Amino acid sequence: xxxxxxxxxxxxxxxxxxxxxxxxxxxxxxxxxxxxxxxxxxxxxxxxxxxxxxxxxxxxxxxxxxxxxxxxxxxxxxxxxxxxxxxxxxxxxxxxxxxxxxxxxxxxxxxxxxxxxxxxxxxxxxxxxxxxxxxxxxxxxxxxxxxxxxxxxxxxxxxxxxxxxxxxxxxxxxxxxxxxxxxxxxxxxxxxxxxxxxxxxxxxxxxxxxxxxxxxxxxxxxxxxxxxxxxxxxxxxxxxxxxxxxxxxxxxxxxxxxxxxxxxxxxxxxxxxxxxxxxxxxxxxxxxxxxxxxxxxxxxxxxxxxxxxxxxxxxxxxxxxxxxxxxxxxxxxxxxxxxxxxxxx
Amino acid sequence: xxxxxxxxxxxxxxxxxxxxxxxxxxxxxxxxxxxxxxxxxxxxxxxxxxxxxxxxxxxxxxxxxxxxxxxxxxxxxxxxxxxxxxxxxxxxxxxxxxxxxxxxxxxxxxxxxxxxxxxxxxxxxxxxxxxxxxxxxxxxxxxxxxxxxxxxxxxxxxxxxxxxxxxxxxxxxxxxxxxxxxxxxxxxxxxxxxxxxxxxxxxxxxxxxxxxxxxxxxxxxxxxxxxxxxxxxxxxxxxxxxxxxxxxxxxxxxxxxxxxxxxxxxxxxxxxxxxxxxxxxx
Numbered sequence: 001x002x003x004x005x006x007x008x009x010x011x012x013x014x015x016x017x018x019x020x021x022x023x024x025x026x027x028x029x030x031x032x033x034x035x036x037x038x039x040x041x042x043x044x045x046x047x048x049x050x051x052x053x054x055x056x057x058x059x060x061x062x063x064x065x066x067x068x069x070x071x072x073x074x075x076x077x078x079x080x081x082x083x084x085x086x087x088x089x090x091x092x093x094x095x096x097x098x099x100x101x102x103x104x105x106x107x108x109x110x111x112x113x114x115x116x117x118x119x120x121x122x123x124x125x126x127x128x129x130x131x132x133x134x135x136x137x138x139x140x141x142x143x144x145x146x147x148x149x150x151x152x153x154x155x156x157x158x159x160x161x162x163x164x165x166x167x168x169x170x171x172x173x174x175x176x177x178x179x180x181x182x183x184x185x186x187x188x189x190x191x192x193x194x195x196x197x198x199x200x201x202x203x204x205x206x207x208x209x210x211x212x213x214x215x216x217x218x219x220x221x222x223x224x225x226x227x228x229x230x231x232x233x234x235x236x237x238x239x240x241x242x243x244x245x246x247x248x249x250x251x252x253x254x255x256x257x258x259x260x261x262x263x264x265x266x267x268x269x270x271x272x273x274x275x276x277x278x279x280x281x282x283x284x285x286x287x288x289x290x291x292x293x294x295x296x297x298x299x300x301x302x303x304x305x306x307x308x309x310x311x312x313x314x315x316x317x318x319x320x321x322x323x324x325x326x327x328x329x330x331x332x333x334x335x336x337x338x339x340x341x342x343x344x345x
Numbered sequence: 346x347x348x349x350x351x352x353x354x355x356x357x358x359x360x361x362x363x364x365x366x367x368x369x370x371x372x373x374x375x376x377x378x379x380x381x382x383x384x385x386x387x388x389x390x391x392x393x394x395x396x397x398x399x400x401x402x403x404x405x406x407x408x409x410x411x412x413x414x415x416x417x418x419x420x421x422x423x424x425x426x427x428x429x430x431x432x433x434x435x436x437x438x439x440x441x442x443x444x445x446x447x448x449x450x451x452x453x454x455x456x457x458x459x460x461x462x463x464x465x466x467x468x469x470x471x472x473x474x475x476x477x478x479x480x481x482x483x484x485x486x487x488x489x490x491x492x493x494x495x496x497x498x499x500x501x502x503x504x505x506x507x508x509x510x511x512x513x514x515x516x517x518x519x520x521x522x523x524x525x526x527x528x529x530x531x532x533x534x535x536x537x538x539x540x541x542x543x544x545x546x547x548x549x550x551x552x553x554x555x556x557x558x559x560x561x562x563x564x565x566x567x568x569x570x571x572x573x574x575x576x577x578x579x580x581x582x583x584x585x586x587x588x589x590x591x592x593x594x595x596x597x598x599x600x601x602x603x604x605x606x607x608x609x610x611x612x613x614x615x616x617x618x619x620x621x622x623x624x625x626x627x
Binding site: 215217218220221222223224225226227228229231235236239240314316317318319320 | 458469471474481514531
């Protein structure tokens with residue numbers, strides 16, 4: 001073996017004295033003595049089959065996790081104490097469905113109102129007026145520091161603090177309209193008030209963050225083109241801010257769905273309270289909690305699907321090519337894996 | 346204001362560009378404009394006149410106030426002193442009594458539709474296609490019909506050589522293509538004046554020329570152009586007037602011939618010796 005050999009097959013010429021590397025040199029099919037030493041010998045690899053690397057660790061991990069999942073599913077299916085029969089019996093019972101509707105109603109109303117108010121608060125926080133900034137900041141500060149439970153009880157017991165609510169001229173005795181607080185604040189009103197104000201405090205920050213994430217140059221370009229302020233917000237800034245807002249906003253909405261269950265303290269018959277009432281009567285605590293849980297899972301799943309498509313809509317132009325929807329993926333799978341007779345032209 | 350005799354603006358000596366239709370609109374007069382950021386004075390009394398259809402190229406070292414001056418022309422930047430008029434109309438202000446009152450946002454936006462601007466970083470709207478970027482402003486800012494705006498946008502995209510990319514989103518375009526769309530967008534409002542803020546500084550070297558070619562074509566169209574750039578060869582080629590700025594002041598202005606080959610001021614000479622010599626020493 002010549003000392004000048006620098007071929008690919010002999011990567012360590014300096015250790016050529018070692019038995020291992022000498023053996024390797026012997027078994028190398030391309031002798032270095034043929035051809036000029038400075039050029040690697042031309043070898044034709046075209047006839048060989050490619051063998052991908054093997055990952056035994058991955059296989060072991062997959063099997064272990066699969067066993068674990070199977071064990072959990074098996075116990076869920078076979079342990080009689082889950083009482084799936086009871087779950088099935090109550091899952092679509094009229095009272096449970098009514099509770100579910102109340103939960104959806106609370107979520108929709110407080111979610112919508114909360115995000116609208118949050119949008120206003122975010123704009124206030126970004127305004128040039130120190131008073132508007134201060135009020136918005138204080139609102140978020142108070143409602144984010146108070147436990148939701150306390151807020152709900154406070155609203156419900158507002159009648160204790162203020163006997164009557166009236167509309168009139170401040171600091172005079174003129175009253176246009178006066179009503180007993182207890183008749184004004186029903187359980188539903190207290191629940192919506194508490195959830196909305198709490199939600200607004202959080203969504204204000206989410207929306208503000210989204211607006212801040214849009215490049216200042218976008219606003220400048222829009223202003224230079226003479227686009228009016230309202231259209232600048234709705235057509236230029238918000239569509240871009242939505243990309244940053246949406247994931248967190250859906251987190252919040254999903255949190256709100258389950259957050260409505262806290263309204264049970266007002267004895268308001270939403271899903272969770274309804275289920276409690278039933279299991280207090282029938283003593284089937286766990287199965288009925290499962291009923292509520294399954295419904296929450298269903299709502300969250302539906303929301304996640306919405307989230308996927310809405311986020312996809314707003315990613316227009318942000319990515320070079322939109323990813324396929326699951327439906328498109330399925331279609332493509334069947335198009336490429338179609339039976340042979342359909343593929344032949 | 347009548348006392349500011351010392352700052353008499355000097356009219357650019359150049360005749361209207363050859364071949365341009367006798368331009369009658371887009372006369373820009375900048376008079377003693379001052380601007381401070383905190384303690385730094387960025388513009389120390391700048392005066393400049395660009396005649397209708399003229400092409401003024403502003404050059405100078407970074408931080409000399411070139412971009413700030415450009416941004417005061419469409420009131421993206423408020424002036425602290427002095428004034429700017431376009432065809433005799435004050436920009437951003439209205440004279441009432443003996444005071445200049447700042448216009449309401451609505452009126453400023455209306456003025457801006459006469460002044461197109463092209464940015465260093467393009468600032469195309471990434472969520473709109475090239476066509477939508479060009480067609481949107483005339484609809485929203487000037488109340489044109491969508492159909493008309495779309496038709497005009499396609500013409501403009503054709504003019505900058507991008508008709509076939511009309512439905513692409515900005516991120517699917519190269520930097521040079523994006524800047525050409527941005528130029529088409531600025532043209533869509535049919536402005537009297539076009540401002541270019543270092544239009545090629547964010548581009549790869551091989552993409553610079555496709556943008557400069559478009560601007561060159563505009564220079565003969567009768568629109569007044571005010572261009573801030575570092576491309577000296579281009580400045581020499583396209584400008585009627587070259588304006589050299591340093592430390593917030595106009596040091597010297599004149600025809601490209603005068604400024605590039607025979608600058609009077611030592612500061613101008615020293616700047617050009619740094620930015621031009623290497624190209625000629627090959």
